[in-house]
Amino acid sequence: MRTIMPSIPIDATLAPEIVEFWGRRYREVKEELEELKAASGAKENCAPSGKIDTHLSSLRKKDKVARDVLSSKKDEILARRLRFRAAALEADRVVLTNQVQAYMIQAAALAAESCSARMATIHKVFPPTSFVDKDFQAAPVVLAEPEAFMHSLPPQYTSGTRLYFLPRPPACMPLHVPRSAQPGYWFYPVLLAPADTHFELIVEGSPGQWTYLGRYVTVNMPGQEMKLSEWMMLDERTKQAHCHRIAAHTTENGQTPSVATQLEVRRRYDTGEWNVPCYSLQCIGYDLNLYATLHEVALATSRRGSLASDQGTVVMRRDEVSRENSLTPSTVELETGRKRKAQSPVLGEGENMEANSSLSTNAPAGKKSRLILRDLPVQEQQ
Numbered sequence: 292m293r294t295i296m297p298s299i300p301i302d303a304t305l306a307p308e309i310v311e312f313w314g315r316r317y318r319e320v321k322e323e324l325e326e327l328k329a330a331s332g333a334k335e336n337c338a339p340s341g342k343i344d345t346h347l348s349s350l351r352k353k354d355k356v357a358r359d360v361l362s363s364k365k366d367e368i369l370a371r372r373l374r375f376r377a378a379a380l381e382a383d384r385v386v387l388t389n390q391v392q393a394y395m396i397q398a399a400a401l402a403a404e405s406c407s408a409r410m411a412t413i414h415k416v417f418p419p420t421s422f423v424d425k426d427f428q429a430a431p432v433v434l435a436e437p438e439a440f441m442h443s444l445p446p447q448y449t450s451g452t453r454l455y456f457l458p459r460p461p462a463c464m465p466l467h468v469p470r471s472a473q474p475g476y477w478f479y480p481v482l483l484a485p486a487d488t489h490f491e492l493i494v495e496g497s498p499g500q501w502t503y504l505g506r507y508v509t510v511n512m513p514g515q516e517m518k519l520s521e522w523m524m525l526d527e528r529t530k531q532a533h534c535h536r537i538a539a540h541t542t543e544n545g546q547t548p549s550v551a552t553q554l555e556v557r558r559r560y561d562t563g564e565w566n567v568p569c570y571s572l573q574c575i576g577y578d579l580n581l582y583a584t585l586h587e588v589a590l591a592t593s594r595r596g597s598l599a600s601d602q603g604t605v606v607m608r609r610d611e612v613s614r615e616n617s618l619t620p621s622t623v624e625l626e627t628g629r630k631r632k633a634q635s636p637v638l639g640e641g642e643n644m645e646a647n648s649s650l651s652t653n654a655p656a657g658k659k660s661r662l663i664l665r666d667l668p669v670q671e672q673q
Contacts, residue, residue: 401520406467409476409515413571417474422505422577429471429582431500432493432589443588448581453490456501461528464567466494472505472577478517478567479533480509489575493585503585506576517567522560533567534560 434440437456441449448454457463457480468475492504522530534556538548559565 395523398520398523402518402524405518405521409512409569410467410469412512412515413474413476416571417573420472420474420574420577422472422574423579427471429502429504430586431496431502432585433499433593434501434589435499435593437501440589440592443592445584445588448584452581453488455490455492457492457494459495459498461526461532464529464533465525466572468494468504468572471503472574474574475572476512476515476569477509477572478569479536480570481536491578491581492572501585503582505574506578507572507574509570509572512569512571515569517569519563519566522563522567530557530560 444454457466457477463481464478466475466477487508489506489508492507493501494504495501525533531553534553535548538552538556539545541552542548556565560567
């Protein structure tokens, strides 16, 4: 039996609308099919993608752990190398320290030997004296204000006697005298007298404590210059002060020497190219009256200083009590005291001083000081 398909009557007038309808419908179905394919593919890839993410996360964690371990190993290796380097440097430091100590011990021994040899030469030329008893021990004079002490000395010591105050290093180079009234030597005296000029030598031992050694004359000692080992034993400040004095001799009009000049002078001394000249100290007497006078004046000066301090305190207290008045006797007294203090006498002009390194009252009446600062020649080693 044959089936007869129903026929759909098509009106030619409706053809464009039908074509447009089925065309649009075709596109919609195709888009829907693509979306279904995409959704289906996403479902199929969902399970494998989760495993990959888990695996990547695990790999990232392992990589971080490996990087941390590597960084720690590098730090440990670096620290080990630094410890080895520090240990090696410490060993080198110990070796160098021992070498320097041994070198300084040898230098000290050489310096002591040079000092002993020089003193032996001094004793051959100037035998020990007997101006004072062997048991005599000169007591130091404590001077809180050296200038006030100088101006308090009796006239016979300020006009006719040459007093030489030698401060302790670094203001001056060291002096070597075994005890009072005995011969010795010193290096590069700042104030140097002619060979026939005698002076009373007063040296500073401990800070502020001055000891009268006796009456001396001084002359140059060729061949007895300071050895390099003795120079090495000097403290740094003494070396710098001496190099500054030497460098100042090369300047004009009292100008301050340049740093380069001072360094050049220091280099010459440190290498032994230059050395410090030595001068003998021959003791020719010991003035016991001067010794007693120094102690009496020091005691009187100390008492006057204490009394003046107490009076100043009283005046200041009076001034505080009467401060309400515009001008009172206590205020006038205080102002007068201040003016007198500001106009207190100091060493006269023309006195030879070297950077506050020595005080000199060695001028006869009406004459200038005979202890003068000389430009001492620097001794060069041959």
